[in-house]
């Protein structure tokens with residue numbers, strides 16, 4: 001890398017870095033204080049069946065009850081939420097007379113919570129707010145308060161401005177993005193992930209890594225995001241395998257929780273072709289978001305290698321490479337390290353082994369090209385490139 005980064009033309013850049021975060025083992029005990037600070041009297045807990053089964057909803061309800069607040073619950077968010085989930089959540093919010101939201105779960109529950117929050121004061125349809133078509137301009141400040149409590153370490157949605165939802169009309173995963181969707185508080189307690197099963201830990205952890213890597217090599221000038229991304233990669237590199245193999249290891253779980261937040265903070269700079277492919281793969285082929293990223297990331301890094309060699313070399317070092325080899329060699333090592341990490345945490349390396357049908361690859365490329373994420377990719381991609389990448393990952 002050149003010794004100093006100078007912003008590209010135009011030379012003036014705007015950056016922001018907000019978020020109130022209550023972090024650490026036992027942070028859940030501070031939830032009532034945040035609910036009180038935000039003056040919520042009747043919060044709606046937005047969550048899903050898996051989080052209920054893991055016993056986490058009852059822990060939250062118990063914590064709030066002790067503080068004298070009775071929450072309403074909407075627990076029917078599906079993995080990869082749809083528009084219908086958001087409307088059902090909205091109905092619960094209105095019926096129960098709620099005045100704020102506690103979004104509890106992985107990215108699916110957190111995002112659904114944010115979109116329920118949006119529709120309490122904004123007219124449907126959700127497609128109006130699609131980031132890809134400039135929908136952020138219609139999102140106003142007047143949304144009720146939302147507290148996010150993550151139970152996976154992956155999306156970082158608890159400190160992010162986006163909600164991802166599959167829309168009915170297009171069947172496409174759509175990113176809705178606005179600073180007003182940034183949670184008012186994030187209660188981030190790694191203890192809530194101690195029981196997360198290995199396969200979900202692995203896939204969600206690779207989502208966090210993908211956020212860090214894609215943001216770090218993305219086009220644009222955001223040195224704050226870059227620094228945070230490197231720290232996130234370092235944490236994933238040293239702790240993901242332990243978090244998967246020894247789920248009760250609090251230090252590894254804590255590291256992964258930080259990495260997930262850092263990934264989301266970093267990707268305000270932008271993402272890349274890997275997320276574009278992942279956003280297409282989930283609704284078409286049912287591949288979980290993190291797994292889709294895990295499989296596509298090395299292929300996309302290889303595609304980008306020639307245009308961001310120095311940055312990928314830094315990725316290799318963050319992931320533990322101590323060879324001090326030339327940049328070109330290190331950049332190749334970075335790709336190899338990601339492949340090795342996938343194997344070490346037991347994830348398949350090919351889309352065909354994740355239930356994707358070969359006949360669907362052209363449609364996946366078409367939908368991926370419609371996704372705004374690839375606009376941040378350091379090397380410009382066409383639909384044909386995306387198809388070639390999907391075939392390579394197949």
Ligand SMILES: NC(=O)c1ccc[n+]([C@@H]2O[C@H](COP(=O)([O-])OP(=O)(O)OC[C@H]3O[C@@H](n4cnc5c(N)ncnc54)[C@H](O)[C@@H]3O)[C@@H](O)[C@H]2O)c1
Nearest residue numbers: 050051054079080106107108151152155157160162164289
């Ligand atoms: N908003 C963003 O910035 C952003 C970023 C990346 C991805 N996403 C979106 O987030 C969604 C994926 O989120 P995810 O990867 O966290 O998965 P998820 O929320 O779909 O959760 C996966 C499964 O794990 C279960 N689960 C969650 N926490 C658990 C726990 N502690 N113990 C046991 N089971 C638990 C859930 O019930 C679910 O069945 C996708 O829709 C993706 O597009 C959003």
Ligand SMILES: [Fe+2]
Nearest residue numbers: 155207211289
């Ligand atoms: Fe992601």
